[in-house]
Amino acid sequence: xxxxxxxxxxxxxxxxxxxxxxxxxxxxxxxxxxxxxxxxxxxxxxxxxxxxxxxxxxxxxxxxxxxx
Amino acid sequence: xxxxxxxxxxxxxxxxxxxxxxxxxxxxxxxxxxxxxxxxxxxxxxxxxxxxxxxxxxxxxxxxxxxxxxxxxxxxxxxxxxxxxxxxxxxxxxxxxxxxxxxxxxxxxxxxxxxxxxxxxxxxxxxxxxxxxxxxxxxxxxx
Numbered sequence: 001x002x003x004x005x006x007x008x009x010x011x012x013x014x015x016x017x018x019x020x021x022x023x024x025x026x027x028x029x030x031x032x033x034x035x036x037x038x039x040x041x042x043x044x045x046x047x048x049x050x051x052x053x054x055x056x057x058x059x060x061x062x063x064x065x066x067x068x
Numbered sequence: 069x070x071x072x073x074x075x076x077x078x079x080x081x082x083x084x085x086x087x088x089x090x091x092x093x094x095x096x097x098x099x100x101x102x103x104x105x106x107x108x109x110x111x112x113x114x115x116x117x118x119x120x121x122x123x124x125x126x127x128x129x130x131x132x133x134x135x136x137x138x139x140x141x142x143x144x145x146x147x148x149x150x151x152x153x154x155x156x157x158x159x160x161x162x163x164x165x166x167x168x169x170x171x172x173x174x175x176x177x178x179x180x181x182x183x184x185x186x187x188x189x190x191x192x193x194x195x196x197x198x199x200x201x202x203x204x205x206x207x208x209x210x211x
Contacts, residue, residue: 020143029149038149 002061006034008052023047075124082118085110162200169193 007021017036020027025044033048040048040060047056049056096103101135106120131138173189 022147024143026144026150028146029147032149038152041148044148 001039001063002036004059005034005048009060022051075121075128077127078117078123079121082114082121083116085114089114
């Protein structure tokens with residue numbers, strides 16, 4: 001799964017630490033999400049979408065041929 | 069563990085057990101039966117209890133004196149990625165333990181170790197597998 005988290009965050013001028021604090025996750029988690037090394041739970045995905053006032057699909061891009 | 073029990077109790081009980089264990093190790097010249105192992109069990113449980121208690125005391129101290137650090141600690145503890153990492157590591161460790169246990173039982177049986185020890189090891193191994201199956205079934209019902 002790809003995501004536009006880094007792009008959206010930077011566009012809004014938010015630091016990783018600030019996003020992490022707002023989502024109540026560690027800064028490393030935000031980093032891993034942005035690098036695509038970690039896929040969030042559906043709850044965290046909703047939290048992120050709600051934080052940016054976007055839909056989940058606007059942030060996370062599902063790829064069909066992906067191995068879960 | 070019961071959170072209503074004060075961490076000071078755990079720390080003090082730990083120190084007391086540790087002291088009793090060390091006292092028996094130093095003073096008992098020719099221990100027999102249970103007394104051979106009991107002091108070391110006291111030291112082990114005492115150390116664990118002391119560590120658990122101190123963790124609680126330090127957490128309380130951090131909450132009162134550095135709320136930001138305490139909040140960060142709580143975030144790190146509840147962080148879903150950290151939880152996923154811990155669970156994955158535990159799963160890997162379980163796989164390794166199953167393998168090591170199997171190898172150990174095989175090695176002990178070849179070495180002709182006492183049958184009681186072998187039976188105990190096999191029982192422990194089977195208990196682990198049954199425990200795994202039980203939780204698999206339980207989670208299967210829940211999810």
